[in-house]
Amino acid sequence: MAEGKIIKALSGFYYVLSDGQVYQCRGRGVFRKRKVTPLVGDYVSFQAENEQEGYILDVFERKNELVRPPIANIDQAILVFSAVEPDFSPGLLDRFLVLIEAKNIRPIIVVSKMDLVDDETKPRIEQYIRDYRQVGYDVLEVSVKTRAGVDVLLPYLEGKVSVFAGQSGVGKSSLLNALRPGLQLKTGDISHHLGRGKHTTRHVEFIEIGGGFVADTPGFSALEFDEIELEQLPLCFPEFVARSADCKFRGCTHTAEPKCAVKEALASGDIPSYRYEHYVSFIEEIKERKPRY
Known part of the structure; x- marks a missing residue:
């Protein structure tokens, strides 16, 4: 056997x-x-x-698994989000991050298509990059067209099982082609009518890149928190975890409790308001989901 x-x-x-x-x-x-x-x-x-x-x-026995994409025993997730076309979506990124954090998988954020950033969008994108780095995430700025940042990603892959994930059309397959020339994965154009990419990857498959295994996965644009409980959600926000010991109440949900260190950090601007707003909306979503039997 x-x-x-x-x-x-x-x-x-x-x-x-x-x-x-x-x-x-x-x-x-x-x-x-x-x-x-x-x-x-x-x-x-x-x-x-x-x-x-x-x-x-x-x-x-598995150390972890994901449902969408269906893959097991992952070391890290390379979350690819384009700066533009489609526009950078912190709300969707935070959904991915919560799911990844809940599975104890290391997230690495890749902001792709940086060559398309113009003077109007540059300040906003740079602020998002600073915010997520402040949380403690590795954030890489990449352009497949100019190859800027592509080689920086390679050492992250060595000896690891990585899953590439992100919204459709952000350039996951193009990035994998750039990381391993000759791979020739099919890429899809952006549908300007829908504002998102065409699905080009139809199954999950490991590819050997940079001394590790990479899973190219089907693109998708929605995530549900079917497996995440309310008490688990605050643990999926590292900046909340770092401050929770200073909250007055043990098990603070960082919503209605007084003397909450997370809300104090929010008020002082140390936690971006959009991160907290996403957290609150995720709480409501989990509360409203249908019970599992």
Whole structure:
């Protein structure tokens, strides 16, 4: 019985990398009974007569997993957000960050298409970059067209399993092509009518880049907090965590409680108002969701 890592899932087949060789496998019926679906990134045991006819026998315990995109055992998430076309969206970025923080995955923010930033949009983009760096996030400024910042990203990938994610049309596939010339992933133009990109990636697949594995994932533009509980949400904002010990009440929700260090930092301008507004709106969204049974 061999062991390996699933590096691609497509049309009911799982492609398992083991000792430098890739085996095409199917899942045994036992997975349907256990309600376990193998994911890209899973470590598995399998048996194979040859490279085309294998069967996954067991999926080993995961350290984390995402539902959208469906991937497991991730070290870090490269969150690609364009400065323009489509416009930088801190609200959507904060949604991604909450989901990533909740899974204990390290987020790295990449602001793409910096070559398209003009004098009018530059102050706003630069302020967002300063804000997220102040929180403690790594924020990289990148232009695929000029290759500015592309090589800065490469060392972050070495020895890691990374997932590239972000709104459709921000240039994820273009960035991956720039990181590994010759990859030739399909890229999509921006639909100016819709203001977002066309979906170009149809499945999840690992690509070897920079001494690590990168997952190119389908683009998507909505995230729900189905798995995040109210008490978990404040822990997904690092600047709140850093100040929570100074709140008067233990377990402070940073909303209605008096002598809240987070609200004091908000009042003094140390926490951007939009971050706090997103936090409050996420609280309401979690409160209003339908209960799970």
